[in-house]
Amino acid sequence: RIQAFTVTEGGRELNVVPSVENGGFKAQWFFDARDERRTFTIGYEVNCAVDVYGDAAHLLWQFVGKGWTERTDLARVTVHLPEVAKKPVDRPKTVCPEIHDEPKYAGRPLTRGEARVWGHGPFSGTVRFLDPQTVRFEVRDLPPATFIEGSILLPADAVPLGYQHQTPLRAAILEEEQRLADETNALRRRHRFETGLTSVLYWLALVAVGSRSHPRTATPPSWPCCGRRTGSGSRRRTRTAPSCCSWPGRER
Numbered sequence: 409r410i411q412a413f414t415v416t417e418g419g420r421e422l423n424v425v426p427s428v429e430n431g432g433f434k435a436q437w438f439f440d441a442r443d444e445r446r447t448f449t450i451g452y453e454v455n456c457a458v459d460v461y462g463d464a465a466h467l468l469w470q471f472v473g474k475g476w477t478e479r480t481d482l483a484r485v486t487v488h489l490p491e492v493a494k495k496p497v498d499r500p501k502t503v504c505p506e507i508h509d510e511p512k513y514a515g516r517p518l519t520r521g522e523a524r525v526w527g528h529g530p531f532s533g534t535v536r537f538l539d540p541q542t543v544r545f546e547v548r549d550l551p552p553a554t555f556i557e558g559s560i561l562l563p564a565d566a567v568p569l570g571y572q573h574q575t576p577l578r579a580a581i582l583e584e585e586q587r588l589a590d591e592t593n594a595l596r597r598r599h600r601f602e603t604g605l606t607s608v609l610y611w612l613a614l615v616a617v618g619s620r621s622h623p624r625t626a627t628p629p630s631w632p633c634c635g636r637r638t639g640s641g642s643r644r645r646t647r648t649a650p651s652c653c654s655w656p657g658r659e660r
Contacts, residue, residue, distance in 0.1 A: 479551055
């Protein structure tokens, strides 16, 4: 659930019209501008974004959805991971309850290797750990209508206040992410082969036309990345079509 959605400009809060469409959250705000740069700061809170299972906690979230119509020069997402509870905490008995007074608990920092992370998006995307507690996703020249998604696997006790499904799912998530990574690597190899073949055919075409004033040129294949999924936010994996781009996280 998305709540407390705000848009500010220069510290001034703007009027926002929120709505829900096709099960997704949408917000609109209006302004006048002409040949000028404007900077808006978007803030919101998300309840129950992380699924907690018997042996792991999992965040699967689209940080950038497909609703944008303009290219983004640089998309950079920094995720600060929670600490692990030192002692057991009473979890809620129902899924995503209303919590007004959040219980306090003592935590310890994550250690190297306790968290696993993957990015889903264009081939050019990267994801890495800045430290065991901080993850950075980055994509340059993000095309329109292209999402950036993060998949983060944590110890279950890193989300001690979330409802816990008793089913263990860590192994299944690791297997799914490995499958996506294998598919991506296969697509990268195919992409390199087709790009190289196109270049060879292009030079052969140049040789064939000789001194013609307007030789035909071959066009490299277009590779739209990860345009198969719709919507945004956290959800369980029910996809039937494969994802085309997956980037496993790197330890610093």
